[in-house]
Amino acid sequence: MTSVRRLVSATSVVVLALVAAPSAATAGPGADPDTPWRMRHWPQTQPWQADEAVALNGRNGPPPVDPQRYELPDTMTWADYRPIPGTNWADPAVRGSERTFDGALVLVDYPNQPFVVTQPANSTIYGNPSGVEKLARADVPAFYRDFLNQPGRLNRGHTIHEYWMEDSGGRFGIELSAYGVYQMPAKSHEYGIEAQMQRGQGCPAGDTCHRNLRTDARAAWIAAVGEAEAATYDFVFFLSAGQDESATWQEFGPMKFTTREEVTDDFGPPDDALPNWNATRYVDWTSWQASANVWPNATQGSSLQAESSGMSTYAHEFSHILGVGDNYNNPYGTPPRRDYSGPWEMLSRGTFNGPGGPHSRWLIPGTAGSSMGAQHMLRNKLKLGIADPEAVVRLSRAALAGSGLVLTRVTARSVESGGITVTLDGGDRAPACDTATDPLCDGGGYDNYTLEVVDRMGFDSFTPDSGVLLAKTKNADNAPFIWTIDANPQDIDKVDFVRPDGTPQKMTIGDYRQLSDALFHAGAGSGSEFEYVDTANRLQFYVLDRRRDGQGVLSYEVAVRSLDGAGPARRGVQAFPALARPDRSGWAQCTIGVRNSGRAADVIRVTAPGATLPRTVIGLAAGKTSTIPVWTKNIGRTTVTLTSESNPSAQATTACVVLR
Known part of the structure; x- marks a missing residue:
C-alpha cells in the first residue's frame, strides 16, 4: 500500500445529509427568524432539550457500535451456519428463473485406485473414508450425485443447486445426472503426476505420466452413452476416485513431515528408485503420494474433481465453465504477495470455506473445509449476470x-x-x-x-x-x-x-x-x-x-x-446542546441533536476535544435529523463541532454540559 491510499483512523467523523450553518437564513422560505430553530424544526420531546438532565444509571463508558468479531475458518463448526430468512434455495423442485443448467457427473476409477467410499472406514493412508463406507461400486454414482445435489443427512441439506440459487438470487439452478463408474486404462498416478506441478519428476519406471484424465474419461463415457446423449448436457463434472492434490499436498507433506527426507515409505512411490517426496505446485516438496493425486481444474465445458473435493470445489470450477477466471496468489511464493480477494470470493480462497477451514479439505466425502464456499463478490456477480x-x-x-x-x-x-x-x-x-x-x-x-x-x-x-x-x-x-x-x-x-x-x-x-x-x-x-x-x-x-x-x-x-467536487447543492449543519449527569463510574453521556439543513445528502464529521465519540460519522438526507452521543468524564462544558464533509465551511458548534 502507499501513503496516498491511506486508511483514515477512527477519529471523530459524522456522515450526514447536511446543509448550511444554523441561522435564520437556513430555516427555509417563510420561516420566522425570531422563532428558535428547535421549536420550528425539532420534536419537542427530544432528550437534548436544555431543561433535561440525563442520569446514566451505572453504565461504564461507551461500547463500540459495531465491534469487529472475526473468526478464523479453522475454528468454525456446523453450528456457525445460519439460514437466510424466508428462503429454501436447496429445494430441488425449484428451477432457476433464468436457467437451470443440466450437468453430467461422470465417475472414473483406476486399476490401482477404487473409489474410497467402497473401502472400509479410515482404511486409507489418509484415514478415509469417513461417514460412509463399503459402498458397492455400482452404487457410487448415485451416492455422489445425491451427496452433491440432493439435500440429505451427510451434506447437512446443502447442495450445488442451493449454492447457485442463493448466489444468483434464484436465477441459476443446477441439475445432475450420474454416469459410470468407468475404469481408466492407466494407474491413478499416471494422471496425477503432471509436467507442470511435478516439474517432470516422480514418474515410476515403466509408467507413462502426464496423461490427460479428461480425455480418457470422456472417451469412456462416450463409448458407453454415445455423442448424442453427451451433447444433451450443458457441462460435465468428471469425478476421479481418490484424493485431490489441492487438499493433501500440505497436510500430508510439510504438516506431517518436518523434512522431505522424513517422508515415510507408506507415503512414497511404488518404485524404490524414487524418493518418497516429490515436487508440488506451491512449494518445493510434498509426499510422493500427495503429489500423485489429481488437481481439480476446469476447461471449457467440463471440470475435474476428486472424492475429497468439497461442494465448493464444484461451484468454483463451474464458475470457470461460465467464463470467470481464478483470482488468487501463491501463498508461499517468492517474492511474497498478499492474497487478492481472500475468503470473501468463490474464485479466490473462499472456495476453502466450511467447517474446519483449509486444513480439513482432505476428508472423503468432503463434509468440512470446501463444503460451504463464499458467494461471488459483486464484480463477478455482475459479470455472471446474477446481481x-x-x-x-x-x-x-x-x-x-x-x-x-x-x-x-x-x-x-x-x-x-x-x-x-x-x-x-x-x-x-x-x-x-x-x-x-x-x-x-x-x-x-x-x-x-x-x-x-x-x-x-x-x-x-x-x-x-x-x-x-x-x-x-x-x-x-x-x-x-x-x-x-x-x-x-x-x-x-x-x-x-x-x-x-x-x-x-x-x-x-x-x-x-x-x-x-x-x-x-x-x-x-x-x-x-x-x-x-x-x-x-x-x-x-x-x-x-x-x-x-x-x-x-x-x-x-x-x-x-x-474529493474533487461536492456538486451544486447548498450545504449546512445545525446542532443543539445537551445536558447530562455522570453515572457511578464517572461517565456522562450527552445526546447532541444534529440536522442536515442543506439541500443534499452529506457526511458530517464530529469533534469534541477531551470526549469520546462512539459514533463519529452519520449519514443524513437533506432536511433530516439525528443524534450524536458524546461521552465524557469532564464536569462542565465540552465543545462539540459538526462539520460538513462536502463543504467544511458549513459547520455548527454546540456544547455537552455535564452537571455534578
Whole structure:
C-alpha cells in the first residue's frame, strides 16, 4: 500500500445529509427568524432539550457500535451456519428463473485406485473414508450425485443447486445426472503426476505420466452413452476416485513431515528408485503420494474433481465453465504477495470455506473445509449476470465530482446481491508500486471500486466476519482482477499449524486468512476502520451505520464522495446542546441533536476535544435529523463541532454540559 491510499483512523467523523450553518437564513422560505430553530424544526420531546438532565444509571463508558468479531475458518463448526430468512434455495423442485443448467457427473476409477467410499472406514493412508463406507461400486454414482445435489443427512441439506440459487438470487439452478463408474486404462498416478506441478519428476519406471484424465474419461463415457446423449448436457463434472492434490499436498507433506527426507515409505512411490517426496505446485516438496493425486481444474465445458473435493470445489470450477477466471496468489511464493480477494470470493480462497477451514479439505466425502464456499463478490456477480440490477448503485468518479456525495443503504449480499460500483473513468491513478518488493502492492491498472455487505448467513456463514467489503476491480480477468481493500493490512500474526517437530508455523503474508479482518465496520473503536480515502483516485468511502432487522437481515448505511467536487447543492449543519449527569463510574453521556439543513445528502464529521465519540460519522438526507452521543468524564462544558464533509465551511458548534 502507499501513503496516498491511506486508511483514515477512527477519529471523530459524522456522515450526514447536511446543509448550511444554523441561522435564520437556513430555516427555509417563510420561516420566522425570531422563532428558535428547535421549536420550528425539532420534536419537542427530544432528550437534548436544555431543561433535561440525563442520569446514566451505572453504565461504564461507551461500547463500540459495531465491534469487529472475526473468526478464523479453522475454528468454525456446523453450528456457525445460519439460514437466510424466508428462503429454501436447496429445494430441488425449484428451477432457476433464468436457467437451470443440466450437468453430467461422470465417475472414473483406476486399476490401482477404487473409489474410497467402497473401502472400509479410515482404511486409507489418509484415514478415509469417513461417514460412509463399503459402498458397492455400482452404487457410487448415485451416492455422489445425491451427496452433491440432493439435500440429505451427510451434506447437512446443502447442495450445488442451493449454492447457485442463493448466489444468483434464484436465477441459476443446477441439475445432475450420474454416469459410470468407468475404469481408466492407466494407474491413478499416471494422471496425477503432471509436467507442470511435478516439474517432470516422480514418474515410476515403466509408467507413462502426464496423461490427460479428461480425455480418457470422456472417451469412456462416450463409448458407453454415445455423442448424442453427451451433447444433451450443458457441462460435465468428471469425478476421479481418490484424493485431490489441492487438499493433501500440505497436510500430508510439510504438516506431517518436518523434512522431505522424513517422508515415510507408506507415503512414497511404488518404485524404490524414487524418493518418497516429490515436487508440488506451491512449494518445493510434498509426499510422493500427495503429489500423485489429481488437481481439480476446469476447461471449457467440463471440470475435474476428486472424492475429497468439497461442494465448493464444484461451484468454483463451474464458475470457470461460465467464463470467470481464478483470482488468487501463491501463498508461499517468492517474492511474497498478499492474497487478492481472500475468503470473501468463490474464485479466490473462499472456495476453502466450511467447517474446519483449509486444513480439513482432505476428508472423503468432503463434509468440512470446501463444503460451504463464499458467494461471488459483486464484480463477478455482475459479470455472471446474477446481481440484482435494482440493488446496484452505479457511479463514476467524474459524475460524483459533479453530483456530490451519494448516501445509500446496502443489504447483505446473501439476501440481496447489490452494492455500489464506482467506475474510475480515465483509469487508475494510483502511484506505481513494485510487487517484487512490496507484498501489499496491488499492481495497479484497476477500472472500478465495488462496495458490498457480507453477513455470516447462508453460504457466507463460513466467511470470517460480517461487515462492509470494499475492493478495486478490473474489467478483464487478468489476476489480480479483484483486490480486497484490507481495513487491517498489518500481519494478522496467527499460527497456521504446528510442525511435526513442535515448531509453530505462522500464516505467511500471502495466506488468504490474512484478510479475515479486512471488512470495514461502523463507528469508532470497532477494531477496524469506518472510512477509506484513495487520494490518488480522488475518492472517499464511509461506513456510517449498521442495522439488523427483525428477521436478522444485516444492512449498512454507506456513502461515497469525490474529493474533487461536492456538486451544486447548498450545504449546512445545525446542532443543539445537551445536558447530562455522570453515572457511578464517572461517565456522562450527552445526546447532541444534529440536522442536515442543506439541500443534499452529506457526511458530517464530529469533534469534541477531551470526549469520546462512539459514533463519529452519520449519514443524513437533506432536511433530516439525528443524534450524536458524546461521552465524557469532564464536569462542565465540552465543545462539540459538526462539520460538513462536502463543504467544511458549513459547520455548527454546540456544547455537552455535564452537571455534578
